[in-house]
Amino acid sequence: MCARTRGSDPRVLLLLLAGWGLLAPFAWSKPEALPELEAAREALQRNFPDVAARKLERLEAGPSGLDPSDRVAIRLLRLEALVRSGQNAAAVELAADPLIEGSAFARFWKGMALAQSHQLGGAATALAGLSQERGFPFWKEAALTRATVLEKSGETGQAIELLRPLLDLDDPGEAVEIRLQLARLYLSRQDIPAARECLGPVEDYSGDLRTGAMAIEARLALLDPRGEDGLNLCRQLLDQGQTLSRADMNAVGLDYVDALIRQGRDGEAAEWLWEHFEAVPDSPLILPILSRLPASLDLSSETVRSRLESWASDGQYRGREWLARYWMGLALIQAGKGLEAMTWLKEIAFRKDNHPGRALACIRLAQVALRERKPEQVLEAAERIREVSKDPQALAYASYLEGRVRFREGAFVEAAENFGGAAVGQDVKDQAGAAFNAALAALQSGDEQAAQRWLKPFSETASGEQLSAELMLERALYLARESDSLAFDALKEFTAIFPDHPKAADADVALAELYLNQFPPKPIAARESLEVARQRDLSVEQQETLDYVAIWVEERAGNDEGVIEKSVEFLEGWPESPQRGSVSMKLGEVYFRAGDYANAITYFEKLVEERPDSKLAETALFFAAKAASLILTPESQDKAMLLWGRVAALGGDLAAQARREQGLLKLRSDDMDEALAIFESILQNGEAVPRPLRMAVLCDKGHALFLKAAAEHASGQGYLQEAVETFQEVLDTPDAGQEWDIQAGVRLGKCYEKLGLPEAALKAYTGVIRTQEEGTAASAALSMEELDWYFRAGFAAIHLFQVRQKWKEAVELADQLARSGGERSVEANRVAERLRLKHFIVDW
Secondary structure, eight states: OOOTTTTTTTOOSSSTTOOOOTTTSSSSGGGGOOOOOOOHHHHHHHHHHHHHHHHHHHHHSSOOOOOHHHHHHHHHHHHHHHHHHTTTTHHHHHOOOTTTTTHHHHHHHHHHHHHHHHHHHHHHHHTTGGGOOOTTTTTTHHHHHHHHHHHHHHHHHHHHHHHHHHHHHHSSSGGGHHHHHHHHHHHTTTOOHHHHHHHOOOGOOOOOHHHHHHHHHHHHHHHHHSSSHHHHHHHHHHHHHOOOOHHHHHHHHHHHHHHHTTTTTTTHHHHHHHHHHOTTTOTHHHHHHHOOOOOOOOOOOHHHHHHHHHHTOOOOOHHHHHHHHHHHHHHHHHTOOHHHHHHHHHHTTTSSSSOTTTHHHHHHHHHHHHHHTEEEEEHHHHHHHHOOOOOOOHHHHHHHHHHHHHHHHTOOOHHHHHHHHHHHHOTTTTHHHHHHHHHHHHHHTOHHHHHHTTTGTTTSSSSSSHHHHHHHHHHHHHHTTOOOHHHHHHHHHHHHHHHOOHHHHHHHHHHHHHHHHHHHHHHHHHHHHHHHOOOSSHHHHHHHHHHHHHHHHHHHTTTTHHHHHHHHHHHHHHHHTTHHHHHHHHHHHHHTTTTTTHHHHHHHHHHHHTTTTTTTTHHHHHHHHHHHHOOOTHHHEEEEEEHHHHHHHHHHHHHHHHHHHHHHHHHHTOHHHHHHHHHHHHHHHHHGSSSHHHHHHHHHHHHHHHHHHHHHHGGGGGHHHEEEEEEEEEEEEETOOHHHHHHHHHHHHHHHHHTTOHHHHHHHHHHTTTOOOOOOOOHHOHHHHHHHHHHHHHHHHHHHHHHHTOHHHHHHHHHHHHHHHHTTHHHHHHHHHHHHHHHHHHOO
8 A cells, every 4th residue: 555645755654644543553551641642643534644743742741641552552543644744854763762662563654764764774764673573563564665675775686585475365355465565576586477476466555556567567667678568567557647656657668668668669668758747847757867868869859959948937837846856957058058057067966955966966077177277167176065965975976076176286295095985885886996096196195005095905916016016007097188288298108117028018009099189180199109119019999999099190291191091991991890980080171182982982981981970970961962963974963962851851951951952952063943942941930040141141142043044034033133132231231241141232232233223233342342451451350262253343443433433443442453452453553554544543
């Protein structure tokens, strides 16, 4: 029987159900003289335990002349009321009262109080033996609760040993709860036959127990490889109003999501979670989902961000609001926006409420702060972990975090103490690693004895010389990762003292990478370090790393042939390497740079084929299309359109740009209608298109309209007018960008010329020229492409001045162009001199 009480876990507090009438075991000496007692008992039976506790406290404190038997009964009843109202600390204190502490009832309620406050060890001790006292009215409930406590402590085997003998009861109906609990325990151990045997037919159960049995049956059915029956039953339980306990909802919901993901139905799992949290905003699934974000939950889309922001602003459902803010932090981390993520995580990590996920938020906050090099915030988060968590592993991690900061600050004594605290913390999974960090910090502080003391956990598996070697190498590698100038000497010292150490090649490779990261790089020295490493006995992993780094040595040396040779050798020699994607990308880049577009396409497509989920896949596909577009054959042009279509279909960062490239390709093929349709489809996405790309597409659209007008001849006036409006939109856009302002201005002038509006055209051209301040060389302020458009505007304006016989203005503008620098400035100077001589213009 599963009670729903404030702050209780129904899997632990199996007894707290109103109306049990625990007064039955006691003989009251003078019930007619204690009306306050009857009132307290009635309050307890009506599920007002806090009221009952206050009445009983006043009764015992008053001058009522209670005899010892009355006081025992009152204290035991008050003890029950305290536990049921969640006053666990007061209950534990009362249970230690000498008058009642020897009572089985006092032990029972003390155990329940300790279980409710998650003091699992004390709860198991208090409840021990009660299940063997068959005369105790609640022996079965004590056994079930102690089994749950043992399970939560990781002692599932002991829990099963406790409950299994209790199945042998005269009345099989009394064993139903025990069967259900045993089925849960066996299921948690993946012992499916035993779980099915204990569960038996669902028809054996009734009420809440029947629902619990259905939950276990659904979870067992999910373990079928197809799992469709289990999925259907789970949906029935979760979505059709079945009354599940919070523990069962957690278990069924998580198993349901996991089953969908195992079947490759990630999207369905994600959609169900979103719909579930939308429909059940206070779902108990919120807490367990926090620490196990499903891979199928894409937090990057605008739709998801909008939904999370909506949940985060809704203060009615605090659990879901907390989840939304936490996931917003994760989304920003995924997007590389660490500082914004810290703002979201800090808001929930430092709340004053008692949300059980605060420590997790603090840990995430500290991890981001470490990456963002915000030491004060790391320390602040570590201190907060200590405030909100009693979990030994979380506390050990707080010490580790502080150690990282102190180590980076050079406070090695303090760092050693912090790492030491993490090393001795209970339940730390990697105590040896923490101890090694403590030793490394101690060594940095010059305390050799402390370093050796922390290294004792390694002494049973390695000799003292090996320990010293490992510590020396770790120190050197740490310095190399931090780009510390001391790293060179530290790495060379290690290889000199331990030339035959299995990790000596790691030091050689680290040294080579240091040389590559110098400014300027030193590829010759890096190549020499790799050659030294090749002379050693290498593991497979070291050989792979060596071959990989060799590619970047040739890249830094500017040796494209060497890059190609090393990259091809790597791809042939390491077919399973996780680095194949970046190597294929580098090969594609080198061939693209050399104009060998066919080979570039081959390796870009190779990356996409082998690593379709790689972060580089979209970029590789885009440049495969770009390379194809540069091969001027109909087949290659078609291939470019197809590849850019695949990029657009991915919906990633390059999708809109790929659509633009498709439009430009159509434009080069004189298919203006199709090009315009593509450009318009991009522009219709509004703010989803970045401003620079939007400006580029507007210029492309205007150019397409201009060309269409030229093709239509006399009937093209409407297209020209639309082109004018398009270019003007660019010029009217604040911060459109210098590149697009200049291009739009020139193209606008051409449109006005075609429309027979020379004054408007001249205004557009001179507007481009005025973008540069007098006396400033345009060649110094503009890119090569911008400078080309700048000169186009200038020479077009000079032509219009000549047509209108404004020779002086034409000369002045030609002089300005001549002063602008760049290849066409000489041409401008010649134009100025020719106009002066021809029209007798003299500068005074």
